[in-house]
Amino acid sequence: MxxxxxxxxxxxxxxxxxxxxxxxxxxxxxYFREIIVQMDTVGFGSLMIIILTGVxxxxxxxxxxxxxxxxxxxxxxxxxxxxxSMVREMGPVLASLMLAxxxxxxxxxxxxxxxxxxxxxxxxxxxxxxxKKLVWPRLLALIVMTPALTLVADMVGAVGGxxxxxxxxxxxxxxxxxxxxxxxxxxxxxxxxxxxAVFGLIIAIVSCRAGLRxxxxxxxxxxxxxxxxxxxxxxxxxxxxxxxRLILAFSGS
Amino acid sequence: MxxxxxxxxxxxxxxxxxxxxxxxxxxxxxxxxxxxxIVMGGSGTGKSTILKLVLGLIKPNAGQILVDGxxxxxRSEQEMVEVRKKIGMVFQEGALFDSLSVYENVxxxxxxxxxxxxxxxxxxxxxLRFVNLEQAMFMMPSELSGGxxxxxxxxxxxxGSPRLMLFDEPTAGLDPIxxxxxxxxxxxxxxxxxxxxxxxxxxxxxxxMLSSNxxxxxxxxxxxxxxxxxxxxxxxxxxxxxxxxxxxxSGTDEQLYGSKDPYIQDFLREx
Numbered sequence: 001m002x003x004x005x006x007x008x009x010x011x012x013x014x015x016x017x018x019x020x021x022x023x024x025x026x027x028x029x030x031y032f033r034e035i036i037v038q039m040d041t042v043g044f045g046s047l048m049i050i051i052l053t054g055v056x057x058x059x060x061x062x063x064x065x066x067x068x069x070x071x072x073x074x075x076x077x078x079x080x081x082x083x084x085s086m087v088r089e090m091g092p093v094l095a096s097l098m099l100a101x102x103x104x105x106x107x108x109x110x111x112x113x114x115x116x117x118x119x120x121x122x123x124x125x126x127x128x129x130x131x132k133k134l135v136w137p138r139l140l141a142l143i144v145m146t147p148a149l150t151l152v153a154d155m156v157g158a159v160g161g162x163x164x165x166x167x168x169x170x171x172x173x174x175x176x177x178x179x180x181x182x183x184x185x186x187x188x189x190x191x192x193x194x195x196x197a198v199f200g201l202i203i204a205i206v207s208c209r210a211g212l213r214x215x216x217x218x219x220x221x222x223x224x225x226x227x228x229x230x231x232x233x234x235x236x237x238x239x240x241x242x243x244x245r246l247i248l249a250f251s252g253s
Numbered sequence: 254m255x256x257x258x259x260x261x262x263x264x265x266x267x268x269x270x271x272x273x274x275x276x277x278x279x280x281x282x283x284x285x286x287x288x289x290x291i292v293m294g295g296s297g298t299g300k301s302t303i304l305k306l307v308l309g310l311i312k313p314n315a316g317q318i319l320v321d322g323x324x325x326x327x328r329s330e331q332e333m334v335e336v337r338k339k340i341g342m343v344f345q346e347g348a349l350f351d352s353l354s355v356y357e358n359v360x361x362x363x364x365x366x367x368x369x370x371x372x373x374x375x376x377x378x379x380x381l382r383f384v385n386l387e388q389a390m391f392m393m394p395s396e397l398s399g400g401x402x403x404x405x406x407x408x409x410x411x412x413g414s415p416r417l418m419l420f421d422e423p424t425a426g427l428d429p430i431x432x433x434x435x436x437x438x439x440x441x442x443x444x445x446x447x448x449x450x451x452x453x454x455x456x457x458x459x460x461x462m463l464s465s466n467x468x469x470x471x472x473x474x475x476x477x478x479x480x481x482x483x484x485x486x487x488x489x490x491x492x493x494x495x496x497x498x499x500x501x502x503s504g505t506d507e508q509l510y511g512s513k514d515p516y517i518q519d520f521l522r523e524x
Contacts, residue, residue, distance in 0.1 A: 029365065118348035125308050125342045126362050126409070127334050 038141035058157030062164040079180030082161035091154040096199035100232035104207040108228035111211025112221035139204040146200030191247035259322030261449035267316030278498035294495035309333040341410030347402035349394040380408040400431035418450040464506035
C-alpha cells in the first residue's frame, strides 16, 4: 500500500472504531467499573504532571510577555496575555500533549501487550467485545478528563503567571487579577474546553488503534507505543490549528 | 431416521492467506462428537489458525466452517457470541488477563453475564478443583508458574461446560510431569465428559499419550488412567497432519505409525 492509501485506510479504520465504540456502548453490559477505573487513571493519575505543566507554562508566559510589555510600559496587561494564551492555546495543547505522552503511551502498551499475549483473543473467545470493554472506557475517560485537566492547567497557569508577575515584575496583584478576569470571553472558555475534548478523542482513538493492531511480539509493543505518541502529538497540533481557525471564525474575530 | 447426528466441527475446503502468504490451502476435516482430533504439523503450518477460525477470531478467504452442524463461517462478531459459548479455548501461554486474579480470570464468563457472586465462587472453586489448583484462587497470574497458568487457562475454558474444547499447544515448554497432568485433564474431558476437542501439538509425547491412555472411574469412584492393550483400542482419538497448508494425513494412530509418507516418518522419528 502506498502512504496515501495507508493514511486513508487508517482514517477509515479510526472512524469505524469511533462509530463502533459509541454504538456498542448503548447496550448491556455497560462496564461502569472499567469506565470509573479509566477516569481515575487518566484524570486523577495525571493531575500532578498537569499541575506542574500549568504552573510553569503560566509562569514562563508572564516572564516572556512581561519583558516585551515593559518596553512599552504596559506590564499592567500581563494578566490579560497570560490568561488568553493559557485558555485559548497553551492549556489545551500542552495538557493534551502531556496526556498523549502519559496516557496514550500507556494505552498503546497495555493493549499491545494484551494482543501479543493473546489476551484480546481470549477476551473475544470468552464472549466479550474488546471495543466495548477496552476501547470505550478509555475513549470516554479521555473525552471527559482532558477538558477537566485542561481547566486545572488553566487555573494553575493563571496562578503561576500571577506569582511571576507580582514577584519578579512588580505588577500589583489587583492589577494582574482584574486584567486577567476582563481578558476572558465566553467564546474563549467554550473554545478552550471544546478543543481538549477533541484532543482527548484523538489520543484515545490513535492509541487504541495502535495498541490493537500490534503485531510481532514485544518489539511490536514498543513500535505501537511510539506510533501512538508521535501520531497523537502531530494530530493534536494539526487539529489545534483548524479548531482555532473555526473558533475564531465563529467568535467573529 | 429420527435424529441427525452432526459433526462437532467440520471444515470444508477452507482457504486462508495473509496478504500473499498462504496458510491453509483447501483444508477439509471433521471432528465427530466426543472425538479428540490431534492436529500436527511443523511450526507455521497453520495449526493455530485452524483454532482461531473455529472461534471466528479470523475469517477464512474461502470455504465453510460448521460448528455443531451450523454454518459459522461468515457470521458477524455479535452472532459469533452464541457460537463461542459452546467452545472452550486453551491458549498457548494460557492468555490469562494480567490485571485480574485467578478467581476473576476463571469466573470471567460468569462475571460478564452478571451471574450472582455466590454462584460464581462455587463454580470457580469447582473448576479449580478439577485442575487441582484450588489453593491459587486469589493469586495474580504473575505469581503463577507456566504450568499453573495453563491449568488456570483450562479451568477458565471449562466454565459454562462447553461441549467443544480447543487446545493450542497446551504442553509446549513444560516439564514432563506438568505436561502429563495437562494431558490427563484432556483425557478426562474426552473419556469421562464426552467433550469433543481439537488438540494442536507437535510433541511426540502428547501424541503417544493421548492415543494410548484412557480414563475410567474405578469401583471406589476415583479416576484411573489406563493404557490401551490387546482388549481395548481407543477409537475416539484421530489425527490430521498439516504440511504447507494441506492435510497430508488423516486417520487413527495405527494408520499414522504405519504411514509410508517420508514427511510423517521423519516427524515421528525419535530424535
